[in-house]
Amino acid sequence: MIETWRRFWRLSGFERGIVFEATAALPVAWAAVRVFGFQICKAGVRSGLEAKHSKVNAPGSLELARRIVRLEAATTARLPLHPTCLEQSLVLCWMLRRRGMNPELRIGARKEADRFEAHAWVELDGAVLDCGGAEHLHFVPFGEIDISMETQTD
Numbered sequence: 001m002i003e004t005w006r007r008f009w010r011l012s013g014f015e016r017g018i019v020f021e022a023t024a025a026l027p028v029a030w031a032a033v034r035v036f037g038f039q040i041c042k043a044g045v046r047s048g049l050e051a052k053h054s055k056v057n058a059p060g061s062l063e064l065a066r067r068i069v070r071l072e073a074a075t076t077a078r079l080p081l082h083p084t085c086l087e088q089s090l091v092l093c094w095m096l097r098r099r100g101m102n103p104e105l106r107i108g109a110r111k112e113a114d115r116f117e118a119h120a121w122v123e124l125d126g127a128v129l130d131c132g133g134a135e136h137l138h139f140v141p142f143g144e145i146d147i148s149m150e151t152q153t154d
Helices: 002-010 013-036 038-046 061-077 085-098
Strands: 104-112 115-124 127-129
Touching: 002 013, 013 038, 013 061, 013 085, 038 085, 061 085, 061 115, 061 127, 085 104, 085 115
Parallel strands: none
Antiparallel strands: 104 115, 115 127
């Protein structure tokens, strides 16, 4: 525990801010998905972020996003609750969008030993943002999950 605090205080102010943000957002997402469901939570990722949203990611966004992913993963590992990949992906999308990036939420599925399984992950400019590595490769992605600000017409 003491070593965890030492590592935390060695982080930059920006990185500590990301840890605080993830520490607050992950339990909220965990509860919100269970209480309100995915569609409402997806809408929450979009709400209030119109001013900062950009369709094109700035140079250096991918490196920054990967730093945020590592910090979110380290935070998740130390929480008493265990957010799912969906909850972690929703929080990551929200944190990246707050910084003006345009992440894509992906959800895939597979049938393994007569069980249906699903996995969620985030991509930025086609690059997978996942500390776990290649987990997403075992899932067939559904179509793009729209978290953009644009209104859709059917």
